[in-house]
Amino acid sequence: QVQLVESGGGLVQAGGSLRLSCAGSGRTFSNYAMGWFRQAPGKEREFVAAIRWSGSRTNYADSVKGRFTISRDNAKNTVYLQMNSLKPEDTAVYYCAASPYDNSWQRGNTYDYWGQGTQVTVSS
Numbered sequence: 001q002v003q004l005v006e007s008g009g010g011l012v013q014a015g016g017s018l019r020l021s022c023a024g025s026g027r028t029f030s031n032y033a034m035g036w037f038r039q040a041p042g043k044e045r046e047f048v049a050a051i052r053w054s055g056s057r058t059n060y061a062d063s064v065k066g067r068f069t070i071s072r073d074n075a076k077n078t079v080y081l082q083m084n085s086l087k088p089e090d091t092a093v094y095y096c097a098a099s100p101y102d103n104s105w106q107r108g109n110t111y112d113y114w115g116q117g118t119q120v121t122v123s124s
Contacts, residue, residue: 002026002098002113009094009118012086016122020081022096022115030054030074033099035111036081038092038120048094049081050105059105064090086122093117 008020022034035050049070050059058070067086072079079096097111104110 002029002032004096004098004113004115006094006096006115006118009120011121011123014086014088014122014124016086017082017084018086018120020083020094020096020118020120022079022081024077024079024098029077029098031100032113033102033105034070034072034079035097035099035105036070036079036094037097037108038090038094039117040089040092043092045095045108047106047108050099051079052102061106083120086120088122088124091120091122093119 003025005023012018033052036048037045038048039045047061051070051072055072067084069082095117096115098113099111101110
């Protein structure tokens with residue numbers, strides 16, 4: 001079992017930045033690839049970014065490439081999502097998730113554990 005807790009969400013103006021954190025506990029955090037997903041009201045959950053257990057490979061949705069950066073610190077059992085140049089369309093609840101697999105990160109069913117989410121609101 002892995003418990004995940006997100007933090008760092010909030011209200012920011014367009015063009016601003018936020019850094020989300022996801023703290024893991026329970027089974028060995030460093031064994032898992034970690035992903036970020038988001039869900040806006042009335043929309044389906046969508047993939048945002050993912051990172052290999054070692055941090056040696058990352059993957060991003062086209063909509064966030066060049067603006068968002070995923071990273072992890074296995075010593076702190078934490079994964080981060082640095083979000084820059086935020087747009088109103090980035091408004092959503094952001095979730096982190098843990099996957100035992102090294103591929104197919106864009107698929108939600110790849111992930112075994114999910115956090116409760118943190119709200120990000122970008123005003124225009």
